[in-house]
Amino acid sequence: MMVVVDTSALLRLFIPDGPVPDGMESAFRESERGNAILLAPELLIGEAAQVLLKKKNLGLLSSQEMEDLLDSIISLPIRLFSHKPLIQRASEVAQKYKITVYDALFLTLAEEKGARLITADRVLQKAAIKLNL
Numbered sequence: 001m002m003v004v005v006d007t008s009a010l011l012r013l014f015i016p017d018g019p020v021p022d023g024m025e026s027a028f029r030e031s032e033r034g035n036a037i038l039l040a041p042e043l044l045i046g047e048a049a050q051v052l053l054k055k056k057n058l059g060l061l062s063s064q065e066m067e068d069l070l071d072s073i074i075s076l077p078i079r080l081f082s083h084k085p086l087i088q089r090a091s092e093v094a095q096k097y098k099i100t101v102y103d104a105l106f107l108t109l110a111e112e113k114g115a116r117l118i119t120a121d122r123v124l125q126k127a128a129i130k131l132n133l
Contacts, residue, residue, distance in 0.1 A: 003027045003117075004040060004106055004109050004115045005039070005118055006040075006044075006119035008124075010024075010076075014072065018120060021119060022118075038076070038077060038079065039079050039115055040079075041080070041081050041082075041083055042080045042083060043102060044080065045074060048073050083105060090107070099123060103121065103127075107133065
């Protein structure tokens, strides 16, 4: 089983901003058992770092907490993929479903790999359903 992990879903494992999306915890458990492969565009790391920086700047995280969380995220067993081969299709998907190219990168990767997408973003989830992901 292959699963594309969106930044919004991943961060819910570390920062309790809302419920952890269905299937997220089990995807990580299955990955640990060797029964699932977790995937994401490289953007995942940049988006996660930006959210953590925002939380730090709001006083919700210390510098050390931010650094520790980012280290934890970087060390997760998620295979990261370059944007370059995904960007043309992501641009098409973004236009068609009226989402950002950033979000469309996650959808495009899931589509390309025949993977399930796990996200906490409702708009992205609606687009994933339309693409049968």
